[in-house]
Amino acid sequence: MSSVYALLFIVATLVLVLGLARKIVQYAKAPAPLKIPTTPAPVTQTGVVMRLFREVVLFESLFKSTKWTWIFSWMFHLGLFLVLARHVRYFIDPVWLPIALIQPFGKYAAFAMIAGLGGLLIRRIFVDRVRYISSPSDYLWLLLLLVIGMSGAMMTFVVHTDVVAVKQFFTGFWTFSGGDLPMDPILLVHLTLVAVLMILLPFSKLLHIPGVFFSPTRNQVDNPREKRHVVEWARKLEDS
Amino acid sequence: MAKAEFETPELTEFIEVPKLVEGTMEHITCFVAKPEHQEALGFPGEKVENWKEVAIDKMGDLLSRYRSFQVFLDSCVKCGACTDKCHYYLGTKDPKNMPVGRQDLLRKVYRRYFTFAGKYFPKLVGATDLTEEVIDDWYSYFHQCSQCRRCSVFCPYGIDTAEISMAAREILDSIGVGQKYCNEIIGKVHKIGNNLGLPGPAIEDTLEGLEEDVWEETDVAVKYPLDVKGVDILLVTPSADFFAEPHVDGLIGYGKVFHEAGVSWTLSTKASEAGNFGMFIGSYENMRRVSLRIREAALELGVKRIVFGECGHAWRIAYSFLNTLAGPFDFLDPDYPVPQHICEFTLNEIEQGTLEFDKSENDDMSITFHDSCNVARASRMGDKPGGQFEIPRKVIKAVVNNYHDMEWDTIHERTFCCGGGGGLLTDDLMEVRVKGAKPRMSAFKNVMEEKGVTHLAAICAICKSQFTKVFPYYGMDMFQIVSVHQLVSNAIVMNRKTPPEEAPGYGEDDDDE
Numbered sequence: 209m210s211s212v213y214a215l216l217f218i219v220a221t222l223v224l225v226l227g228l229a230r231k232i233v234q235y236a237k238a239p240a241p242l243k244i245p246t247t248p249a250p251v252t253q254t255g256v257v258m259r260l261f262r263e264v265v266l267f268e269s270l271f272k273s274t275k276w277t278w279i280f281s282w283m284f285h286l287g288l289f290l291v292l293a294r295h296v297r298y299f300i301d302p303v304w305l306p307i308a309l310i311q312p313f314g315k316y317a318a319f320a321m322i323a324g325l326g327g328l329l330i331r332r333i334f335v336d337r338v339r340y341i342s343s344p345s346d347y348l349w350l351l352l353l354l355v356i357g358m359s360g361a362m363m364t365f366v367v368h369t370d371v372v373a374v375k376q377f378f379t380g381f382w383t384f385s386g387g388d389l390p391m392d393p394i395l396l397v398h399l400t401l402v403a404v405l406m407i408l409l410p411f412s413k414l415l416h417i418p419g420v421f422f423s424p425t426r427n428q429v430d431n432p433r434e435k436r437h438v439v440e441w442a443r444k445l446e447d448s
Numbered sequence: 449m450a451k452a453e454f455e456t457p458e459l460t461e462f463i464e465v466p467k468l469v470e471g472t473m474e475h476i477t478c479f480v481a482k483p484e485h486q487e488a489l490g491f492p493g494e495k496v497e498n499w500k501e502v503a504i505d506k507m508g509d510l511l512s513r514y515r516s517f518q519v520f521l522d523s524c525v526k527c528g529a530c531t532d533k534c535h536y537y538l539g540t541k542d543p544k545n546m547p548v549g550r551q552d553l554l555r556k557v558y559r560r561y562f563t564f565a566g567k568y569f570p571k572l573v574g575a576t577d578l579t580e581e582v583i584d585d586w587y588s589y590f591h592q593c594s595q596c597r598r599c600s601v602f603c604p605y606g607i608d609t610a611e612i613s614m615a616a617r618e619i620l621d622s623i624g625v626g627q628k629y630c631n632e633i634i635g636k637v638h639k640i641g642n643n644l645g646l647p648g649p650a651i652e653d654t655l656e657g658l659e660e661d662v663w664e665e666t667d668v669a670v671k672y673p674l675d676v677k678g679v680d681i682l683l684v685t686p687s688a689d690f691f692a693e694p695h696v697d698g699l700i701g702y703g704k705v706f707h708e709a710g711v712s713w714t715l716s717t718k719a720s721e722a723g724n725f726g727m728f729i730g731s732y733e734n735m736r737r738v739s740l741r742i743r744e745a746a747l748e749l750g751v752k753r754i755v756f757g758e759c760g761h762a763w764r765i766a767y768s769f770l771n772t773l774a775g776p777f778d779f780l781d782p783d784y785p786v787p788q789h790i791c792e793f794t795l796n797e798i799e800q801g802t803l804e805f806d807k808s809e810n811d812d813m814s815i816t817f818h819d820s821c822n823v824a825r826a827s828r829m830g831d832k833p834g835g836q837f838e839i840p841r842k843v844i845k846a847v848v849n850n851y852h853d854m855e856w857d858t859i860h861e862r863t864f865c866c867g868g869g870g871g872l873l874t875d876d877l878m879e880v881r882v883k884g885a886k887p888r889m890s891a892f893k894n895v896m897e898e899k900g901v902t903h904l905a906a907i908c909a910i911c912k913s914q915f916t917k918v919f920p921y922y923g924m925d926m927f928q929i930v931s932v933h934q935l936v937s938n939a940i941v942m943n944r945k946t947p948p949e950e951a952p953g954y955g956e957d958d959d960d961e
């Protein structure tokens with residue numbers, strides 16, 4: 209059984225990394241022929257970095273838009289971020305200081321994450337406009353993350369699993385000397401769904417993760433009068 | 449006429465988000481371009497046999513040429529943040545007029561043909577085949593988007609439905625199903641030089657008429673020159689400025705400002721149009737062709753600067769794209785931005801102290817300012833972000849005593865579209881235009897009631913035409929829309945008097961006697 213999971217995670221990691229890399233290369237290669245930042249926009253590169261920072265860390269545009277979605281979404285993502293950071297300790301030894309420092313918060317971040325996801329799900333079901341634009345996959349993503357979050361929290365707070373063995377299993381990964389995974393049903397559900405998430409991510413709307421960095425309305429400098437911007441295919445029109 | 453065919457929405461004090469009602473605007477179809485309009489722009493004249501393959505191929509082509517298109521189609525998480533941001537949704541309740549609802553008309557086809565999930569699990573991710581019905585939906589709803597970018601302000605990934613609409617229209621054009629209004633107009637620009645198809649002599653006539661009017665009004669001989677070589681400034685202005693109210697009052701204002709500033713300037717027959725509908729149909733090639741006229745005119749006339757008149761989408765293209773499409777402009781005076789907005793020019797003169805105003809000339813009005821979408825969310829004025837909001841307001845406040853802004857969430861980057869932008873300013877889309885104007889009308893009505901505002905000032909030819917038509921539907925008067933430079937024109941004190949020997953008719957009279 210442990211080797212099945214080992215294989216699953218090797219595949220999942222490969223799909224995630226290669227799949228995302230393929231998408232990132234595609235985005236990076238696709239030219240942006242015209243300057244289309246949503247204005248008012250920063251007039252310097254530093255300003256753009258700040259804008260993206262606010263977008264990625266604070267969800268600035270979403271905040272302008274709807275406070276409820278923003279609250280739930282931010283709770284979910286911040287929770288997820290802390291939880292993920294906390295998970296780093298299963299993969300490295302010794303554990304880096306910052307990771308060690310967030311351990312106590314990370315533990316409770318799972319609740320923020322679950323509450324946020326719950327809020328988003330309720331919104332998706334009860335707000336007519338959001339329901340209208342939802343396809344089955346939109347609900348499934350929320351459920352998937354909810355189950356991952358809840359099974360994780362269960363292991364932290366209710367039925368503990370053998371964390372030391374889990375850590376041995378995943379640290380051994382790199383050296384192919386992994387130990388055995390404890391055969392707890394909750395752990396197995398948790399890990400299976402995480403692998404599913406990793407595999408599906410590059411083919412789904414979770415492409416918003418690289419997308420936000422490549423969005424021309426957010427990542428372009430507002431300087432078209434000062435600096436001429438021409439991409440290759442447009443230059444060909446000029447030469448002909 | 450059209451008035452009876454649909455109900456004008458009732459205005460509300462706050463912007464209310466309606467419950468959605470499916471299909472309320474399904475019946476909308478604007479006139480389809482005739483073969484001659486299509487072919488003049490390099491598109492097939494009629495719907496092609498193998499439209500399906502052509503459309504999918506075109507989509508693939510656009511995906512590889514536009515990062516925005518690719519990233520926007522992939523990134524939407526269906527969070528719903530944009531769903532209540534579009535004036536067409538707010539005015540029509542039709543969910544396909546929610547920005548994401550509109551995008552999804554195209555995204556579902558993208559998913560079906562270009563993504564793994566959509567190819568193998570179409571139901572799961574809401575992917576569908578490209579069918580006749582989908583094309584009909586595209587034609588209807590992508591012509592109910594004014595490409596105003598309000599949605600892109602609020603989307604966490606900046607997804608701009610305008611970009612999707614442009615792409616959709618380009619795909620439609622590529623299979624031979626173009627929109628008559630836009631494509632006929634672009635053809636006129638290619639052939640004659642402006643959207644209205646005004647030939648050179650007609651423009652010359654109009655300008656002479658303006659000179660006479662201004663002379664009678666002020667006793668100052670203000671010139672409205674056409675095709676004069678070797679002057680400092682080429683003024684490129686929307687062709688509506690040549691004849692329609694209140695546009696033409698703006699043109700009169702530009703001339704007075706130039707006169708008082710003591711600069712030499714000219715209009716051009718070749719570039720007698722600031723507008724560029726090539727953007728509305730998403731066609732880089734057509735947009736470029738239209739833009740190149742301005743470069744050619746500037747070179748032929750040997751000017752040093754280019755200034756744009758009041759027009760929203762024209763300013764987007766001028767500010768954001770002109771350098772890309774028709775640059776580099778290294779033959780112009782590097783001390784001035786290329787191009788410059790007339791409001792930038794006027795404010796600069798005001799700050800230099802070259803202009804004198806009698807604000808009381810505008811005391812019969814109380815003004816509010818409508819931020820036009822393309823100026824607000826797709827361009828800038830001055831050198832600081834947000835200058836596009838400050839500069840026109842500073843100009844207005846310099847020439848009027850009574851000014852009040854509308855509600856904060858309906859101006860600046862959150863401004864509501866007039867309802868007629870993006871190639872919808874045609875009578876066959878009157879229902880869309882009237883309903884889409886609702887949020888702007890509400891905000892205007894509120895400021896009228898609360899602050900006693902009487903007039904709405906704008907710097908966009910489309911906004912001005914749209915409001916002229918739509919105001920009466922909401923019980924307002926069509927003359928409540930004014931040009932910003934009309935206000936300038938009213939208040940400006942003409943200090944550069946004309947010596948008698950330069951007065952119009954000087955000498956002629958003597959001969960007659």
Ligand code: HEM
Pocket residue numbers: 263264265267270277280281282285328329332346349350353405414416417420525526527604
């Ligand atoms: C660069 C990092 C990220 C940023 C800036 C970001 C931002 C956002 C924003 C602004 C939303 C829209 C609001 C909402 O509906 O929740 C969203 C939605 C979502 N994000 Fe992220 N996200 C990031 C990373 C992730 C990761 C790592 C995951 C999961 C593995 C994830 C999963 C989701 C899901 C499932 C939704 C949809 C929620 C719903 O259905 O309502 N995101 N994200």
Ligand code: SF4
Pocket residue numbers: 533534535536545546547550592593594595596597598599600608609610865
């Ligand atoms: S660009 Fe404007 S008109 Fe088009 S969907 Fe967005 S908000 Fe609506």
Ligand code: SF4
Pocket residue numbers: 523524525526527528529530531547548602603604605606607
């Ligand atoms: S705000 Fe953006 S991500 Fe959210 S539904 Fe609208 S287009 Fe999609």
